[in-house]
Every structure is written in structure tokens, then in C-alpha cells.
Amino acid sequence: MSTDALREPTSATAQDPLELRPPRSEWQMSYRRFYRHKAAVVGLSILIIISIGAIFADVIAIEPEATFYSFDELQTKKWLPPLTDGHLLGTDDIGRDVFSRVVRGSRVSLRVGFFAVGIASIAGTLFGLAAGYFGGWIDQMVSRAIDVMLAFPDLLLAIAILAALGPSLVNAMVALGLAGIPGYARVVRGATLAARELVYVQAARAVGMSDTRIMLRHILPNVLSPILIMMTLGLGGAILAASALGFLGLAADPPTPEWGSELNLSRAYLRTAWWVSTSNGAAIAITVLSVNMVGDGLREALDPQASSWAR
Amino acid sequence: MGGYIIRRLLYTIPVVLGVLTTTFILLRLIPGDPVDLFYLGGQDPSGTVSFVVTPSQQSAYDALRREFNLDKHIVHQFFIYLWDFVRFDFGKSIRSQRPINEIIGDHWPATIQLTLAGMGLALFIGIGAGVISAIRHHTWIDYASQSFAVFGVSIPSFFLGVILVMIFSVGLGWLPAISNGHGKELILPGITLGTAASAILARLMRSSMLDVLSRDYIRTARAKGLRERAVIWLHALRNALIPVVTVAGLAFGGLLTGTVIIESVFTRQGLGLQLIDAITQRDYPVVQGLVMLAALLYAGMNLVVDVLYTYIDPRVRLVRASV
Numbered sequence A: 001m002s003t004d005a006l007r008e009p010t011s012a013t014a015q016d017p018l019e020l021r022p023p024r025s026e027w028q029m030s031y032r033r034f035y036r037h038k039a040a041v042v043g044l045s046i047l048i049i050i051s052i053g054a055i056f057a058d059v060i061a062i063e064p065e066a067t068f069y070s071f072d073e074l075q076t077k078k079w080l081p082p083l084t085d086g087h088l089l090g091t092d093d094i095g096r097d098v099f100s101r102v103v104r105g106s107r108v109s110l111r112v113g114f115f116a117v118g119i120a121s122i123a124g125t126l127f128g129l130a131a132g133y134f135g136g137w138i139d140q141m142v143s144r145a146i147d148v149m150l151a152f153p154d155l156l157l158a159i160a161i162l163a164a165l166g167p168s169l170v171n172a173m174v175a176l177g178l179a180g181i182p183g184y185a186r187v188v189r190g191a192t193l194a195a196r197e198l199v200y201v202q203a204a205r206a207v208g209m210s211d212t213r214i215m216l217r218h219i220l221p222n223v224l225s226p227i228l229i230m231m232t233l234g235l236g237g238a239i240l241a242a243s244a245l246g247f248l249g250l251a252a253d254p255p256t257p258e259w260g261s262e263l264n265l266s267r268a269y270l271r272t273a274w275w276v277s278t279s280n281g282a283a284i285a286i287t288v289l290s291v292n293m294v295g296d297g298l299r300e301a302l303d304p305q306a307s308s309w310a311r
Numbered sequence B: 001m002g003g004y005i006i007r008r009l010l011y012t013i014p015v016v017l018g019v020l021t022t023t024f025i026l027l028r029l030i031p032g033d034p035v036d037l038f039y040l041g042g043q044d045p046s047g048t049v050s051f052v053v054t055p056s057q058q059s060a061y062d063a064l065r066r067e068f069n070l071d072k073h074i075v076h077q078f079f080i081y082l083w084d085f086v087r088f089d090f091g092k093s094i095r096s097q098r099p100i101n102e103i104i105g106d107h108w109p110a111t112i113q114l115t116l117a118g119m120g121l122a123l124f125i126g127i128g129a130g131v132i133s134a135i136r137h138h139t140w141i142d143y144a145s146q147s148f149a150v151f152g153v154s155i156p157s158f159f160l161g162v163i164l165v166m167i168f169s170v171g172l173g174w175l176p177a178i179s180n181g182h183g184k185e186l187i188l189p190g191i192t193l194g195t196a197a198s199a200i201l202a203r204l205m206r207s208s209m210l211d212v213l214s215r216d217y218i219r220t221a222r223a224k225g226l227r228e229r230a231v232i233w234l235h236a237l238r239n240a241l242i243p244v245v246t247v248a249g250l251a252f253g254g255l256l257t258g259t260v261i262i263e264s265v266f267t268r269q270g271l272g273l274q275l276i277d278a279i280t281q282r283d284y285p286v287v288q289g290l291v292m293l294a295a296l297l298y299a300g301m302n303l304v305v306d307v308l309y310t311y312i313d314p315r316v317r318l319v320r321a322s323v
Helices: A003-007 A026-036 A038-055 A071-077 A098-134 A136-150 A154-165 A169-196 A199-206 A211-247 A259-269 A274-302 B002-028 B034-040 B055-067 B074-086 B100-135 B140-154 B157-171 B183-213 B216-223 B228-265 B271-280 B284-312 B314-322
Strands: none
Touching: A026 A038, A026 A274, A038 A098, A038 A274, A098 A136, A098 A169, A098 A211, A098 A259, A098 A274, A136 A169, A136 B002, A154 A169, A154 A211, A154 B002, A154 B228, A154 B271, A154 B284, A169 A211, A199 A211, A211 A259, A211 A274, A211 B140, A211 B157, A211 B228, A259 A274, A259 B157, A274 B140, A274 B157, B002 B074, B002 B284, B034 B055, B100 B140, B100 B183, B100 B228, B100 B271, B100 B284, B140 B183, B157 B183, B157 B228, B183 B228, B216 B228, B228 B271, B228 B284, B271 B284
């Protein structure tokens, strides 16, 4: 008999008020809490649609990447309002299909967001783990560095790093990633300090397990929930910050369909063709909104006590 | 009390030193120094483009290097930089040759006005919406304000600015799309800047207020027959504000940096616009001066918040005095 059959309540016991249900792990409980949070599920669905759009951008975008028109052609092609000639969101000042551009833009924004969050969370977690676990001079050094980096207002640090590296899309990813490190390092350090004293961590040390193994196998799983929550909310923040850098002209160069820089360039003809700015802006807002909704749900699911929404 | 403030002030010193060092190192990481970049013009300084200083330029080039102390050893440069900082001399622009103090002097009012407008709005809306949300817990007004809180942090400020311009400047023609002064010109930029911060504060205020309203002393206040208005606004609000003060201090830094974006949207001649111009023109002394100024203002604001905190919540003073 398999273990599943043992756990499965049989029809005979179904009436029993003390009926045994299959055991549920911490993660399964979190999963249930997440799926009860309606906004989170809506956010996740939107995010999945956007991700599919980003993955299959070349199929979904009806127009080839570089489309150019002659001057005469352009007169009938530019600034077409939404829903004309098969252009769902109209065309821009050089006759390009806005919908295709926006779909391609999702690729840029998601890539920047994931990359920045990736750098920040991995490096921040490693620093935080090391500082919290080893203590001593390592902790002193990491903590002082965190203090200094957090002394810069968030976006300003990214702008300063970007100024040093030189404005470009790749550098914007790196700058946002570096600027995000201290936040993770501080949270992970605090959680590690608490986890270090747990009995089974002490036990692991007593049996002579290596520091690296203790940190990665026993402490990391304990500090994973705050990291996951920070990563999701940080993804929204990174996408927002990246588009802000794009808007300021510090990230993507013009032909790249980056939402922030597109919005900035299309402001010049806002009176004639409002839909270009609006489409790009709405794309950012919807993406960030859905990421934040998922983040809120995740926070409620993984950390029900600390959640401010659950009341 | 005094001892705490002194300790807190002393703690600020290493942080400021750290900020100064970071800014110094960051801007020395650039391939090529500011003078080379100046001679390169707008070209890419990645090292692939080699440039030649013609003999006729050589003396001017050397003079410029001397003027910016680039002929000296990097450690020497660092001490000159620290000494200049102590004298509040931020150096001068490599492009316009204007002293950075003068640039700051000309443009700071536009930025500070905008920051204060955003902060005022954020505090007013944030605290107001948060309190109402908590009192009218689980009613439509609570849900509306919660939705606003999620939406407010998700919409990019520059997009909000563009929408507001589209409606109130282009459409209705009520307010100017370009902003430089105060009064009427500050309405749209202020709303644009303050929305995200008010959303954050509203959310925090709501949960803090709900927490306080469930405390025993609130029950006591109600039981002794105090009017509900007095319970909320005198007893509950004062205690609920405590965590909000810290976040409001952090929000100040966000607003200060946010002005960079808002000034771009409304072509407002503040320090943010100067910073962006300096970055695109590779005018590094200006970038360095402005970044440092913002970091110092932020550090100062955090200091003020921490000290303020000990006045609002005496418990903090006791705990901190013991460490």
C-alpha cells in the first residue's frame, strides 16, 4: 500500500468529525493563503500574460523590429489613432505600430527588473549571511558599508553609480542591482543573527558541519521568506526605477523600445498623439501594479503576522 | 537626553565620511579623468577612442589638469577634496567654469519648494486617508483608500505627471505645464511628487492606527465617556504617528531624489535638472557636488527624525540611553 492511500480519507471515515486530512507543510499552508488573496491571484495572472507577451514578443508584435517609411509614405502612416488600419494602439511619430513597440518593451523592462533584483538579492544575501553568521570584523565591515550605502536616498545611489559607469541600459541594470544590495544585506543579516542561535544550527555545528554548509543548508531556508517578499516587491521597484532612468535619458538609447524612454520622447507630440505616451506609461503602471499585488499576497502568505493588510 | 543627541551626532560623522569616500571613489572609477573627458567632448570614454592633445592645446590641457588637482597623487587629491568639503567648497563646473556653490545657490529654491510641497501633500493625504481608513475599517472608503495605496506606489511619477499635464494643461488649460515658481505652478508638480509617498504613508498610518485602536488605554478612554472624536484625534493619533515619523523621514529622501524626475517632467529649473544635465555632459565635479549635497541633506533629515523621535516617544530615549 502506498503512503498516499494511507493519507487519503476513505469514504467510511468521511462523516467522522475528527477525520484525518492529508498533512500540510508550512509551504502548502502559504500556498493556500496566497490563493485566497484575490488581488494576488489577479496580479499573478496579469504578470503571466505579460511574461508570455515578453517571451513571444517577436510573434505577437505584428510589425518587424525595424520598420522605416519614406517621407511621403510617412504622411499617411504617422500618428494614426488607436484601432485604425489594424493598429491596436495607433502609430507613433515615425509610423511605427505602438502595440508592437510596447510588447517588445516588456522584454526590456522585465529583463532589467529580474537582472537588477538578481544581483541585489544574491549579493545582498551572501553579505548578510556572512555578516550575521561570522560576526566580528566581517560583520563590522559589512554593517558599516550598509550604513554608508543606505545614507544615500535610494534612486540617487543608482543615479550616482550610473553616472560613474556611463549611461546605458546594461549599466542601468548593474547600477540598480548594486544600489539594491544593502537592503537585502541588512534584512538577511538580522534574520541570520536570530537563526544562528537555533538549536539545530548549534547541533549542526556540534557535529562538525562546515560553515558554508550550515549557512546554505540550515540558515538560508530560514531566512528565505523575507528574501522572497523583498525580491517580489523589489522587482516592482526595479522596473519602476529602470523606467525612471529611461525617462531621464540615462538608460536605453532611442531605437530600443524601453517604456520609460518612449514615454519621454513621445511627450514632444502629446497634443497630437496622446496614445503613444499613454500606452507606454500604462504598460509600466500595469506591470508594476501586478508585481506589487503578487508581492502583497506573498507577504500575507509567508508572513501572516507581519502583514498590514490581513486585518 | 543631551547625551543621546551627542552620541547620535558623533555617529553621523563616520557615515558622512563614508558618503564622501564613496562619492570620491565612484567618480574616480570613470575611465579617463574629467579633463580628458572634457577634451574628448561627447565621445565615448570607453578607451576605444584615443584622443590626442595637439601641441597648441597642451599648455591649456596641463593648466586645466593643475586647476582640478589631477596632476597630484590620488591620496593627495582625496585630502584636498576633504579639506574643500570642510570649507563647503564644492569646486566648479568643468563645462561652464561656474562655482558649484553658485549653481546650488541659484537652483535650490525650486527644488526645496517642490520637495516641501510633495512632503506636505504626502503627510496630509497619507495621515488623513490612513486615519479615516482605520476608523471606517472594512467599509467602501477603506477599500478605496487601500486601492489608492497600492495604485499610488505602482504608477510611475513621470506618467502621473504626463497624465495631469494632459488633463489640466492641454485639456482644460487650468494649470501651467511648465513650472518654475511657486503657488499655482507648484500644484501639478507637487501632486505628481507626493502621490507615491502619500500612498506609502496612508498604508502605514492605517495599520498603525488599527494597532493603537485595539489597545487598552483606548478602551479606557472610551469607557470613561470621552467623546469619540477626542479618543481618535487626541489619544489614538498621537501614538499611531510614532512609526509614521520614521518613515516620513525616509520618504523625505525619496522625495528629494524624486524631484530629479519631476523637474524633468515640468522643466523646472531646480537642482535635479542640473544633475541630469551634468551627467549627460559628463560634468563630473557638478555630479559629485550635487550627489553629496543630497546625501548630506538626507543624513541631516535622518538625524532630525531620530532626535524628534525621542521627544515623541520617551520610551525610545530610555532604551537607547541604556545602550
